[in-house]
Amino acid sequence: MGRILRILVVAVAVAATAGATMRATDALPSESLAATASSLGQKALNDPAAFDFVESLTTEIGPRLAGTEAHRRAVAWAEARLKAAGFENVHSEPFSFPAWIRGAESADIVGSAPQHLAVTALGGSVATDANGIEAEIVLFRTYDDLLAAAPGSLSGKIAVVTQRMVRAQDGSGYGAANPIRRYGASEAARRGAVAYLLRSLGTGSHRLPHTGALNYADGAPRIPAAALAIPDADQLERLAALGPVRIRLLLTPTIQENAPSWNVVGEVEGTERPYEVVLIGGHLDSWDLGTGATDDGAGVAIAFGAARLISGLPPRPRRTIRVVLFGAEEMNFSGAAYAQAHEGETGKIVVAGEADFGARNVYSVQLPGAAADSDFGHTLARIIAPLGANVDRRPALGGGDDIRELQKAGVPAVSLRQDGLDYFDTHHTADDTLDKIDPKQLDQAVAVWSAFTYLAAASDVDFRSLALTAK
Amino acid sequence: MGRILRILVVAVAVAATAGATMRATDALPSESLAATASSLGQKALNDPAAFDFVESLTTEIGPRLAGTEAHRRAVAWAEARLKAAGFENVHSEPFSFPAWIRGAESADIVGSAPQHLAVTALGGSVATDANGIEAEIVLFRTYDDLLAAAPGSLSGKIAVVTQRMVRAQDGSGYGAANPIRRYGASEAARRGAVAYLLRSLGTGSHRLPHTGALNYADGAPRIPAAALAIPDADQLERLAALGPVRIRLLLTPTIQENAPSWNVVGEVEGTERPYEVVLIGGHLDSWDLGTGATDDGAGVAIAFGAARLISGLPPRPRRTIRVVLFGAEEMNFSGAAYAQAHEGETGKIVVAGEADFGARNVYSVQLPGAAADSDFGHTLARIIAPLGANVDRRPALGGGDDIRELQKAGVPAVSLRQDGLDYFDTHHTADDTLDKIDPKQLDQAVAVWSAFTYLAAASDVDFRSLALTAK
Numbered sequence: 001m002g003r004i005l006r007i008l009v010v011a012v013a014v015a016a017t018a019g020a021t022m023r024a025t026d027a028l029p030s031e032s033l034a035a036t037a038s039s040l041g042q043k044a045l046n047d048p049a050a051f052d053f054v055e056s057l058t059t060e061i062g063p064r065l066a067g068t069e070a071h072r073r074a075v076a077w078a079e080a081r082l083k084a085a086g087f088e089n090v091h092s093e094p095f096s097f098p099a100w101i102r103g104a105e106s107a108d109i110v111g112s113a114p115q116h117l118a119v120t121a122l123g124g125s126v127a128t129d130a131n132g133i134e135a136e137i138v139l140f141r142t143y144d145d146l147l148a149a150a151p152g153s154l155s156g157k158i159a160v161v162t163q164r165m166v167r168a169q170d171g172s173g174y175g176a177a178n179p180i181r182r183y184g185a186s187e188a189a190r191r192g193a194v195a196y197l198l199r200s201l202g203t204g205s206h207r208l209p210h211t212g213a214l215n216y217a218d219g220a221p222r223i224p225a226a227a228l229a230i231p232d233a234d235q236l237e238r239l240a241a242l243g244p245v246r247i248r249l250l251l252t253p254t255i256q257e258n259a260p261s262w263n264v265v266g267e268v269e270g271t272e273r274p275y276e277v278v279l280i281g282g283h284l285d286s287w288d289l290g291t292g293a294t295d296d297g298a299g300v301a302i303a304f305g306a307a308r309l310i311s312g313l314p315p316r317p318r319r320t321i322r323v324v325l326f327g328a329e330e331m332n333f334s335g336a337a338y339a340q341a342h343e344g345e346t347g348k349i350v351v352a353g354e355a356d357f358g359a360r361n362v363y364s365v366q367l368p369g370a371a372a373d374s375d376f377g378h379t380l381a382r383i384i385a386p387l388g389a390n391v392d393r394r395p396a397l398g399g400g401d402d403i404r405e406l407q408k409a410g411v412p413a414v415s416l417r418q419d420g421l422d423y424f425d426t427h428h429t430a431d432d433t434l435d436k437i438d439p440k441q442l443d444q445a446v447a448v449w450s451a452f453t454y455l456a457a458a459s460d461v462d463f464r465s466l467a468l469t470a471k
Numbered sequence: 472m473g474r475i476l477r478i479l480v481v482a483v484a485v486a487a488t489a490g491a492t493m494r495a496t497d498a499l500p501s502e503s504l505a506a507t508a509s510s511l512g513q514k515a516l517n518d519p520a521a522f523d524f525v526e527s528l529t530t531e532i533g534p535r536l537a538g539t540e541a542h543r544r545a546v547a548w549a550e551a552r553l554k555a556a557g558f559e560n561v562h563s564e565p566f567s568f569p570a571w572i573r574g575a576e577s578a579d580i581v582g583s584a585p586q587h588l589a590v591t592a593l594g595g596s597v598a599t600d601a602n603g604i605e606a607e608i609v610l611f612r613t614y615d616d617l618l619a620a621a622p623g624s625l626s627g628k629i630a631v632v633t634q635r636m637v638r639a640q641d642g643s644g645y646g647a648a649n650p651i652r653r654y655g656a657s658e659a660a661r662r663g664a665v666a667y668l669l670r671s672l673g674t675g676s677h678r679l680p681h682t683g684a685l686n687y688a689d690g691a692p693r694i695p696a697a698a699l700a701i702p703d704a705d706q707l708e709r710l711a712a713l714g715p716v717r718i719r720l721l722l723t724p725t726i727q728e729n730a731p732s733w734n735v736v737g738e739v740e741g742t743e744r745p746y747e748v749v750l751i752g753g754h755l756d757s758w759d760l761g762t763g764a765t766d767d768g769a770g771v772a773i774a775f776g777a778a779r780l781i782s783g784l785p786p787r788p789r790r791t792i793r794v795v796l797f798g799a800e801e802m803n804f805s806g807a808a809y810a811q812a813h814e815g816e817t818g819k820i821v822v823a824g825e826a827d828f829g830a831r832n833v834y835s836v837q838l839p840g841a842a843a844d845s846d847f848g849h850t851l852a853r854i855i856a857p858l859g860a861n862v863d864r865r866p867a868l869g870g871g872d873d874i875r876e877l878q879k880a881g882v883p884a885v886s887l888r889q890d891g892l893d894y895f896d897t898h899h900t901a902d903d904t905l906d907k908i909d910p911k912q913l914d915q916a917v918a919v920w921s922a923f924t925y926l927a928a929a930s931d932v933d934f935r936s937l938a939l940t941a942k
Contacts, residue, residue, distance in 0.1 A: 113531060229908075431678050433676075
């Protein structure tokens with residue numbers, strides 16, 4: 001680029017930035033909008049709609065692994081629910097993906113003192129032989145210890161990693177531990193292991209192992225992989241300290257190529273700028289072990305509940321609120337499918353966020369870019385303070401797994417942070433059931449989502465421009 | 472009985488009482504005994520022996536259902552441990568009983584919206600057909616509702632009772648709910664039911680059902696019976712409110728008649744009156760689902776730890792301390808076997824108590840009869856107050872399931888009440904594992920047991936006479 005041209009580009013960018021800032025300033029939420037957002041929040045605190053939604057979903061459908069008949073039933077159920085609640089443009093957008101279906105799964109210590117171990121296959125794991133695989137274990141107390149093992153050093157062995165996941169309100173312990181589940185099998189296979197076990201990524205202490213997807217690396221043998229319940233990982237640590245331990249592992253999952261799934265959509269159409277979209281959602285699919293109450297029945301219920309409250313307002317917001325109930329989050333396919341299908345529309349999506357972190361209260365909202373320090377951010381902070389939530393000065397890094405591809409395409413992401421201190425006690429286990437949801441906390445999350453969503457849809461806020469003015 | 476004779480009997484009884492009271496007064500624990508008991512308690516607080524015992528048992532043996540090879544290994548392990556710790560007269564006393572061995576177990580809601588339910592067979596349950604039994608359910612929210620059902624009203628149905636067990640520190644919620652598990656199957660069968668399900672007798676909310684023994688009544692058909700995990704009982708309540716529910720239940724347990732078991736014994740022989748016995752114990756057998764950590768690895772560890780500390784004293788107590796690790800408590804056979812084998816000796820057993828209520832701290836000691844208000848009781852109260860335990864003014868009603876038959880034969884029972892507020896969260900589930908034990912609380916229980924056991928064995932206290940002087 002020549003010098004003149006470069007100056008010109010910079011000048012245009014500065015002008016665009018200034019213009020954007022002006023638009024943002026023009027788009028201050030009025031006192032009337034703020035008052036409406038506040039009253040929506042208060043109304044949400046006593047609205048049973050979100051809890052009813054997740055109660056019905058987890059009771060009448062139950063587990064709904066993407067690619068199964070149960071998920072298909074959930075899609076029909078969700079469409080009917082959205083229509084009954086008065087949403088517009090209700091439909092399901094199909095896509096296909098390789099579905100992974102759990103089979104039998106067991107692990108036993110063999111030898112003179114046999115014991116049963118509670119395990120569950122990782123999503124995506126290949127199967128063992130029909131009779132299982134039996135081998136001695138090599139136990140690593142940290143993932144780094146496994147990574148430090150020499151090539152070939154695990155030849156013929158079952159590698160076991162027992163590193164503990166850290167409990168943290170913001171879920172940061174899960175992010176830190178995630179590579180152990182995602183990549184551990186391939187790392188173990190590269191060193192010769194014939195199977196891989198990890199301590200469940202979880203913070204409770206129950207005999208209910210935590211499943212979750214893995215990613216096989218190209219070029220590494222694909223070996224069976226499963227998570228041990230946390231007390232069973234403890235048990236293996238103690239036994240391995242006493243002498244050699246042999247385990248028989250049986251996993252018989254299957255893959256169904258080109259399985260159908262759907263992203264379910266319903267809208268609250270905007271009055272003045274219906275082509276501008278505030279996208280909120282959760283994921284309708286769940287793991288198969290529990291009934292997907294906190295992951296992510298709560299999330300779809302929150303998005304539903306917030307949009308439904310707003311749809312009942314006179315007057316409705318000027319922009320469209322689009323609720324998307326994603327259809328294969330756990331296997332990491334629905335967000336990409338959505339972004340691909342809506343490639344031409346991403347510029348019209350004002351902001352996007354997915355509620356996918358349980359059913360507890362929102363304690364903090366992270367806005368795109370510098371929006372925390374804008375009039376929008378200040379107004380939102382004032383509205384949600386009585387609900388017990390803050391606007392975080394740090395920008396949102398992501399808006400949820402299903403939002404990632406939209407974000408890459410330039411869509412601003414919002415993150416409503418829910419209290420996750422006990423989220424990983426039951427996450428991805430058979431224990432993810434309705435009784436783990438406190439309706440009052442769920443309602444608070446709906447309240448904060450209502451306030452944010454309404455403000456974003458009823459104002460002219462331009463998060464793209466606010467991103468540009470980040471300090 | 473004639474009048475003169477009756478007067479004579481009363482007079483002798485009064486004299487005996489007076490004599491007994493005198494003996495009790497003579498047998499005041501001396502200040503030196505009290506000081507030794509206090510220092511034993513303090514020592515126990517920092518003695519790792521009890522926790523090491525239960526750690527080794529639950530790790531190296533694991534689950535040890537009476538009648539299984541694992542229990543046989545536990546018996547050998549226990550004998551070796553008692554000998555290594557210096558106990559005298561270590562031996563195992565055999566008996567036989569009908570062992571119940573768990574098979575496959577599953578329950579599924581069938582129909583247009585199938586769901587899996589977490590269940591476990593009750594101990595003693597008969598099997599279903601090899602293909603399971605499928606029927607519509609009739610759900611009762613209380614046991615009384617089942618009892619109120621008319622004969623024949625459950626014909627061909629699976630009866631389900633979802634009554635909740637109450638959480639209470641003293642475990643009274645379990646006692647109140649126990650008939651639901653013990654007798655529910657026969658009550659349902661009398662009304663025509665083909666199978667029986669109950670909400671687990673438990674206070675947690677996990678997908679881990681609580682097993683436990685049932686008793687079939689004579690004259691009622693024997694039908695298969697299983698416990699639902701608590702979230703699954705909730706789910707059935709919600710589904711039953713929406714319409715008919717059909718369940719397929721599969722249970723394939725077997726009975727092994729005349730299975731061998733053993734009560735393992737080790738003693739700290741008394742110096743002056745070795746034929747007088749203070750009997751303390753726990754039960755070595757466990758349910759098969761967990762590793763029997765709190766039920767009753769903790770109890771055998773407490774008895775072991777307390778007696779071992781006392782055995783290290785110079786001078787040892789005048790009476791013998793006998794540690795009994797019972798061998799089929801969960802199936803209700805070992806206490807009777809012990810009492811029968813020791814029929815001729817019961818008069819020499821000064822007091823008996825079994826630690827079988829978890830691994831938490833002792834908050835209260837219930838003594839036989841009126842002993843709380845004796846010099847023995849006052850001295851014990853003074854010793855255990857710094858440990859955070861009281862002497863309860865109410866007498867012990869029972870000393871544990873394995874002590875019941877001894878008590879019927881006239882042996883005074885002692886009850887060291889442990890905090891049971893969360894005991895039934897994991898009781899009889901796969902979750903009964905070592906991580907549920909807090910070593911510091913376990914040590915406190917050992918401390919109180921040490922103090923009590925030492926005082927009883929080193930003094931001349933006669934609980935039989937104190938029972939007579941109850942106010």
